[in-house]
Amino acid sequence: MNRIETDVIIIGGGATGAGTARDLSMRGVRCVLIEKNDIASGTTGRNHGLLHSGARYAVKDHESAHECMRENKTLRKIAWHCIEDTGGLFVTLPEDDPGYHRLLLEGCRYAGIPAKEISIRKALQLEPNLNPGILSAMTVPDGTIDPFRLTASNMLDAKERGAIILTHTRVSAILKEGSKVSGVSCITKNGDAIEVMAPVIINAAGVWGQEVCAMAEIKLPMFPSKGSMLIIDYRINGVVVNRCRPPADGDIIVPGDTVSLIGTTSKEIPYDKIDDYTIDDDEIDILLSDGEKLIPNVKNTRALRAYCGVRPLVAVSGEAEGRNISRGIVLIDHKNRDGLDGFITISGGKLMTYRLMAEKTADLACKKLGVKKKCKTHKVPLPGSESRFSSGRTVKRFSGIPDSVVGSTFYRHGQRLRNIMTGEKKNYRLICECEMVTEGEIEYAIKKLDVKDLVDLRRRTRIGMGPCQGELCAYRGAGLFHEYGAATPEGSVELLHDFLEERWKGIRPVLWGDGLRESEFTYWIYQGLFGLSHVNNKKKKKG
Amino acid sequence: MIKLENISFDHCIKCTVCTIYCPVAQATHLFPGPKQSGPDAERLRIKNPELVDASLKYCTNCKRCEIACPSDVKIAEIIQNAKWKYVKVHWFRPRDFFMSRTDLVGGLATIFSGLTNFIINLKVMKVLMHLFLNIPYSRKFPAYQRGTFTGLYKKKFMQSQKVYEKRAVFYHGCFVNYNNHSLGEDLIKVMNALGYGVDLVDEKCCGVPLIANGYIEKAKKNAQYNIDSLGKTGDAVIVSTSSSCSFALMHEYPSFLELDNSSYIDRLDYITKFIYDEFTAGNIPQMKAVGIRAAYHSPCHLERMGGVIYTLGVLKMVPGLDLVVLNSECCGIAGTYGFKKENYEISQGVGQNLFRLIEKAEPEFVVTDCETCTMQIEMNTKYKVLHPVTLIAMALEEKNKGKK
Amino acid sequence: MIYDCVIIGGGLAGLTCGIRCAEEGLRTVVISGGMNSLHFSSGSIDLAGFTENGSVVKKPFEHIKNNAAKKKDHPYTKVGIPAIRKSLDYFKEKVSDEGITLNHNSDFNHFHVTAIGAVKPTYLSQESVFSSRGKDIIKSGAKIAILNFKGFRDYYPEQTAANLKEHPLFKNSELMLGDISLPYYLHTEKNLHEFRSTDIARIFETERYLPRIADEIKRAAGDADAVSLPAFIGINNYREIRGKLEAMTGKFIYEIPTLPPSILGLRIDHAVKNSFFKHGGEYIAGKKIESSVIKKGIVESIITGSRGTSSEIKAKYYVLASGSFFSGGLQSGVSSISEPVFDLKVKGDSKRSKWYSWNFFDKKSHPFLSYGVETDSSFNPSTQDGKTVKNLFCAGSVLAGYNPVKEGCGGGVAISTGYKCAERIIREIKK
Ligand SMILES: Cc1cc2nc3c(=O)[nH]c(=O)nc-3n(C[C@H](O)[C@H](O)[C@H](O)COP(=O)(O)OP(=O)(O)OC[C@H]3O[C@@H](n4cnc5c(N)ncnc54)[C@H](O)[C@@H]3O)c2cc1C
Numbered sequence A: 001m002n003r004i005e006t007d008v009i010i011i012g013g014g015a016t017g018a019g020t021a022r023d024l025s026m027r028g029v030r031c032v033l034i035e036k037n038d039i040a041s042g043t044t045g046r047n048h049g050l051l052h053s054g055a056r057y058a059v060k061d062h063e064s065a066h067e068c069m070r071e072n073k074t075l076r077k078i079a080w081h082c083i084e085d086t087g088g089l090f091v092t093l094p095e096d097d098p099g100y101h102r103l104l105l106e107g108c109r110y111a112g113i114p115a116k117e118i119s120i121r122k123a124l125q126l127e128p129n130l131n132p133g134i135l136s137a138m139t140v141p142d143g144t145i146d147p148f149r150l151t152a153s154n155m156l157d158a159k160e161r162g163a164i165i166l167t168h169t170r171v172s173a174i175l176k177e178g179s180k181v182s183g184v185s186c187i188t189k190n191g192d193a194i195e196v197m198a199p200v201i202i203n204a205a206g207v208w209g210q211e212v213c214a215m216a217e218i219k220l221p222m223f224p225s226k227g228s229m230l231i232i233d234y235r236i237n238g239v240v241v242n243r244c245r246p247p248a249d250g251d252i253i254v255p256g257d258t259v260s261l262i263g264t265t266s267k268e269i270p271y272d273k274i275d276d277y278t279i280d281d282d283e284i285d286i287l288l289s290d291g292e293k294l295i296p297n298v299k300n301t302r303a304l305r306a307y308c309g310v311r312p313l314v315a316v317s318g319e320a321e322g323r324n325i326s327r328g329i330v331l332i333d334h335k336n337r338d339g340l341d342g343f344i345t346i347s348g349g350k351l352m353t354y355r356l357m358a359e360k361t362a363d364l365a366c367k368k369l370g371v372k373k374k375c376k377t378h379k380v381p382l383p384g385s386e387s388r389f390s391s392g393r394t395v396k397r398f399s400g401i402p403d404s405v406v407g408s409t410f411y412r413h414g415q416r417l418r419n420i421m422t423g424e425k426k427n428y429r430l431i432c433e434c435e436m437v438t439e440g441e442i443e444y445a446i447k448k449l450d451v452k453d454l455v456d457l458r459r460r461t462r463i464g465m466g467p468c469q470g471e472l473c474a475y476r477g478a479g480l481f482h483e484y485g486a487a488t489p490e491g492s493v494e495l496l497h498d499f500l501e502e503r504w505k506g507i508r509p510v511l512w513g514d515g516l517r518e519s520e521f522t523y524w525i526y527q528g529l530f531g532l533s534h535v536n537n538k539k540k541k542k543g
Numbered sequence B: 001m002i003k004l005e006n007i008s009f010d011h012c013i014k015c016t017v018c019t020i021y022c023p024v025a026q027a028t029h030l031f032p033g034p035k036q037s038g039p040d041a042e043r044l045r046i047k048n049p050e051l052v053d054a055s056l057k058y059c060t061n062c063k064r065c066e067i068a069c070p071s072d073v074k075i076a077e078i079i080q081n082a083k084w085k086y087v088k089v090h091w092f093r094p095r096d097f098f099m100s101r102t103d104l105v106g107g108l109a110t111i112f113s114g115l116t117n118f119i120i121n122l123k124v125m126k127v128l129m130h131l132f133l134n135i136p137y138s139r140k141f142p143a144y145q146r147g148t149f150t151g152l153y154k155k156k157f158m159q160s161q162k163v164y165e166k167r168a169v170f171y172h173g174c175f176v177n178y179n180n181h182s183l184g185e186d187l188i189k190v191m192n193a194l195g196y197g198v199d200l201v202d203e204k205c206c207g208v209p210l211i212a213n214g215y216i217e218k219a220k221k222n223a224q225y226n227i228d229s230l231g232k233t234g235d236a237v238i239v240s241t242s243s244s245c246s247f248a249l250m251h252e253y254p255s256f257l258e259l260d261n262s263s264y265i266d267r268l269d270y271i272t273k274f275i276y277d278e279f280t281a282g283n284i285p286q287m288k289a290v291g292i293r294a295a296y297h298s299p300c301h302l303e304r305m306g307g308v309i310y311t312l313g314v315l316k317m318v319p320g321l322d323l324v325v326l327n328s329e330c331c332g333i334a335g336t337y338g339f340k341k342e343n344y345e346i347s348q349g350v351g352q353n354l355f356r357l358i359e360k361a362e363p364e365f366v367v368t369d370c371e372t373c374t375m376q377i378e379m380n381t382k383y384k385v386l387h388p389v390t391l392i393a394m395a396l397e398e399k400n401k402g403k404k
Numbered sequence C: 001m002i003y004d005c006v007i008i009g010g011g012l013a014g015l016t017c018g019i020r021c022a023e024e025g026l027r028t029v030v031i032s033g034g035m036n037s038l039h040f041s042s043g044s045i046d047l048a049g050f051t052e053n054g055s056v057v058k059k060p061f062e063h064i065k066n067n068a069a070k071k072k073d074h075p076y077t078k079v080g081i082p083a084i085r086k087s088l089d090y091f092k093e094k095v096s097d098e099g100i101t102l103n104h105n106s107d108f109n110h111f112h113v114t115a116i117g118a119v120k121p122t123y124l125s126q127e128s129v130f131s132s133r134g135k136d137i138i139k140s141g142a143k144i145a146i147l148n149f150k151g152f153r154d155y156y157p158e159q160t161a162a163n164l165k166e167h168p169l170f171k172n173s174e175l176m177l178g179d180i181s182l183p184y185y186l187h188t189e190k191n192l193h194e195f196r197s198t199d200i201a202r203i204f205e206t207e208r209y210l211p212r213i214a215d216e217i218k219r220a221a222g223d224a225d226a227v228s229l230p231a232f233i234g235i236n237n238y239r240e241i242r243g244k245l246e247a248m249t250g251k252f253i254y255e256i257p258t259l260p261p262s263i264l265g266l267r268i269d270h271a272v273k274n275s276f277f278k279h280g281g282e283y284i285a286g287k288k289i290e291s292s293v294i295k296k297g298i299v300e301s302i303i304t305g306s307r308g309t310s311s312e313i314k315a316k317y318y319v320l321a322s323g324s325f326f327s328g329g330l331q332s333g334v335s336s337i338s339e340p341v342f343d344l345k346v347k348g349d350s351k352r353s354k355w356y357s358w359n360f361f362d363k364k365s366h367p368f369l370s371y372g373v374e375t376d377s378s379f380n381p382s383t384q385d386g387k388t389v390k391n392l393f394c395a396g397s398v399l400a401g402y403n404p405v406k407e408g409c410g411g412g413v414a415i416s417t418g419y420k421c422a423e424r425i426i427r428e429i430k431k
């Protein structure tokens, strides 16, 4: 059995966990991050990636609004390569309560959010695809944030500062010595057991935090709330478009890299359903019809995928019946709550408040360890965001390589572009043609970014995230996994199979029109032409 | 932000078929091909206009990719759009300016035709053009004729056309007007034989060279002028002997320049379609055997219009014509494209397949519908190139002239 | 001007039908909106590869015969065994006239190797995929070199080898891997690693590179008796090129289809198109048929293009061979399946969740693959009101009633139904 000694164990590789790992490493604290799947595979990779201005909370939740406002400014500095300053709009539709517009403006003023009323003409100039029938509009400093990049560069920085990251490794038990925690036992994907020992354990397992607490025989009831979203083929809007009404289903369209996404529905689900990512046809219908009201072009556009995320709402004090549910950041020192020393739970909050959550958690952990160092994460830029320069100028430096290719890589990796765009010509060849992912980028991801399979690779590079959803690049990507020594040839075919199955989960709910044509074509290639399910592989008994 | 008018890229299923048929991507590796330049990159350009690739300029707008695409993606249109939408044209480009003003230059040149022809083919001048206008040294220029076709028409034909009851408007285009009067004369001969009197109206260059060089506003102006002018011609049929002009008048105006051409669209045909309809309706003038062996090359734009079968249909009805239909290949000239220094080699490279096919067929003449294809083929092979209308004119006996 | 026969869709089905009609002297035109699915296919013609539960079919005709009673709506049942046989013989003869030999293993299916090393049953294949010599070589347990063009991003020979060596057919064979590269590499600006199969095929078609390629193959394959390459050894004169390469290297050359564009498929596409032209057929490329006029169960005309530039085409008989969803022959909306040109009656559930299976590689495959136009036993479809359209026939993958991937029968159905429709039209016109 493998055994690792460290100071802090972090369970969960979402933004919160990765951010905490980075924060601790920057203070010189040794830590091991354990993630059962891949980084950003939980709720972190399943939201709309809105860099809130806070306006969505301005009417009801001033504390959240204020947090958002502050972190918004910080992230623009330290993580600019993960962020797009798109700006945001709140628009009132004819069927909406016209009074909410005033209410929101006031709320924003109170929270210090610079919201500004603009004319409808101006709004249409900002966002020409907007429904021209809107009644009023205001701008807010919304932006977008890419959760995969954000989490990956937090993790990368933590690693470069000495943290150990174990992905595809599940914590199966929490080890205790008396009233103190002493470590965890884990199981890897291949079934190997690992023990990691540390005096402090941070439960950053998001909605799975209830399970993790249960391992320590602690009750922390969570009330999962599921939200579904729809991705459409291209960036149908350049500005975040919010509907000016109290938060409800289908009220936002967020541009994100090359696509736009329509969000979201919201549904309370029983806890035993948190790993069931099924999306119903009626959820799709709601998103489509409401999305179309904001931007009419939605109905002519191909829906690429649908997916959902589960938000944990935590019952802080004791029993579930109490319904003392918090929607803000929840940091629990279980020594105080349950008498278990060394055990901390961090939950709730938002993607964009991950840094703040990490800071609070690291502060508490450091206190327990007696470490005095202060947090620096709000000052030191993330890898890729080191110093600022515009994409346009960077692009021009790589003569001979299409600007679209250099630019896309720059979008994804910021200044780490330098580590990717090097070497022989072969490194510059396109593997994913939709999102312009080069071989060099894939090599970099496999070697540097803890990529274990094609699905992970997608989170680091956007391979297979474009309109073809992997039709051409899945095979190439699988081949490269073998080429770079990350899989056996048979193994790489299995990765290919699993990747296409994973893509299918998101495609399935929106299978019509061009999406269906695409899927038929992909099926022909991989089943008709390649005979993927006919390969003589005893191990593969799926489905 | 970007207004999304042309969203056909959304239908692309990444099947790669278009890449097989792009003649430029075959000839040069500088062009990444229709898929990458069109639908793939369009999503990125929408995300950030800075992600535009300079290699877009290599596309000749031949539209072979669009013919091949099973998803109805307007690939070439997307690329043309991107050229002027995202690549900013700030500076004055003398070469492109003159080259795209075919009517302006043509008008001047025909006044001093002898001198012009002498000058543009003079060695010194060619070197100068090579250096300053980026026009390749070895490129031969079309000869300019003395006077314009409109002038000739007024002098020689206007009167005689009055006897016909059925009327046809002839959109002659720049090439007939400045460089090839005899094609215009042949057209009148053929139309008369079919019983139509030919009228001319005020017209401007159709705009194809302007579009290709990114002068979209000017192209729009010309187009509107033509639309107004042709719109006023009652119920006369309208014909054109240029496949590219027809393509612009019929398709590019509404779909690319977004202008309404409904005032004439139902009456306008590329000439062979018109003749084909007349012939198949029984209006076939008497023709004598021409006794010619010819190889037919189908121009890209005619293919895009689906007009090739009409030309072939008509040619099949010309007696004594031994016709070899060449495999569909691009000649590489693509309007003004092949006249530019940076494109010269590519242009020649694209054409190689076609030139080989022609040599192999060993015809007496080559037949094609397009004026720039004609130039390219005449420059690169030893053959003279005829327009289908000229062939029919050759077949018409003198006595048919008077049929009313 | 009225054609005898207008065929919508220039794929395997439409062109087979077209060749037969044109050969009989009918005035025939094929109109195709875009290129067909041969551009992606393996280039082998599948007749019947798998049974309902997914096991391999050994004798396809026998299988079809046994299934006929169970599957009344299957296109094969409507065509009938004799006509299927006749159509395949006819097809073989026509493409052979154009320089492409198609081989079969008497009445048995043979196998072709896929890029990931799966072994799939099929019925007709080009010489570089199936021949009696190749069969002997594999049986004899010869040494086979699985080669790639160095840096070609659309093929990974290690996967082929790894899965192939597990297969009983290859248990005696010794497999080795290798790369070939070309001098041409060095002379170009483009990132050669982005070459598609067609770009490489063009290199093979350049006569002067052949000796160098042969040397490379000899070097990379060492003492192997046979060499497999991803399919790219020439499109137009492949028979000649392959012959020369085999002579120069002294090795048997095998081809494996890989990511599109498919060279093996392109060869068939060119052969059928050439045959069609040769028989006097007319072909309009890049024109989509948008709509039609049907009166009293008779198609009066079909219409191409949009307002203004639209034109009407008339014929005595019409054939709809417009392919399945991705070719545009069928259309799906958020909750509807339809046929866009004639609005014919189609088979297909109106509930979207019924269209697909939960897993992508589900054993049951996906229901939407067997959706399509419903016809009577002579391939006449009917309009929404249930009226049969008498002068319209349907062929190929636009038809309902079969799952081409699951059953492994795409090519066979396209050819046999195309042929059958032609026979029907010829008979009617000759009457
Ligand atoms: C529909 C929806 C929309 C949202 N939109 C936004 C938005 O626009 N902007 C925004 O800022 N926020 C948004 N959020 C909130 C945001 O997504 C979450 O607050 C944030 O991602 C939580 O991150 P996390 O790291 O705490 O949890 P997670 O990302 O869920 O991370 C927990 C990780 O722990 C791992 N784990 C669980 N159990 C174990 C175990 N036993 N062993 C090892 N690992 C384990 C899981 O695999 C998972 O990766 C949205 C949330 C939802 C549901």
Ligand SMILES: Cc1cc2nc3c(=O)[nH]c(=O)nc-3n(C[C@H](O)[C@H](O)[C@H](O)COP(=O)(O)OP(=O)(O)OC[C@H]3O[C@@H](n4cnc5c(N)ncnc54)[C@H](O)[C@@H]3O)c2cc1C
Pocket: A521, A524, A525, A528, A529, B070, C008, C009, C010, C011, C012, C013, C014, C015, C031, C032, C033, C034, C035, C036, C037, C038, C040, C041, C042, C043, C044, C045, C046, C047, C287, C288, C289, C290, C321, C322, C323, C324, C327, C328, C329, C341, C395, C396, C397, C398, C404, C409, C410, C411, C412, C414
């Ligand atoms: C990746 C792949 C691999 C395959 N592999 C094999 C294999 O190994 N063996 C095998 O036997 N079969 C294989 N097939 C299947 C086989 O190729 C098809 O079943 C067969 O070719 C279908 O032919 P078709 O003529 O019915 O349709 P298609 O080839 O799809 O042709 C339809 C044509 O109609 C045109 N069209 C559609 N609508 C219109 C309209 N409104 N107006 C004008 N034109 C229109 C389309 O553009 C297209 O060109 C494969 C298919 C694919 C996609």
Ligand code: SF4
Pocket: B021, B022, B023, B024, B025, B033, B034, B058, B059, B060, B061, B062, B063, B064, B065, B066, B075, B076, B079
């Ligand atoms: S228009 Fe012609 S040159 Fe341009 S991409 Fe299409 S095929 Fe290539």
Ligand code: SF4
Pocket: B011, B012, B013, B014, B015, B016, B017, B018, B019, B034, B035, B039, B068, B069, B070, B071, B072, B073, B075
């Ligand atoms: S042919 Fe059409 S669908 Fe295919 S890749 Fe090109 S643009 Fe896309």
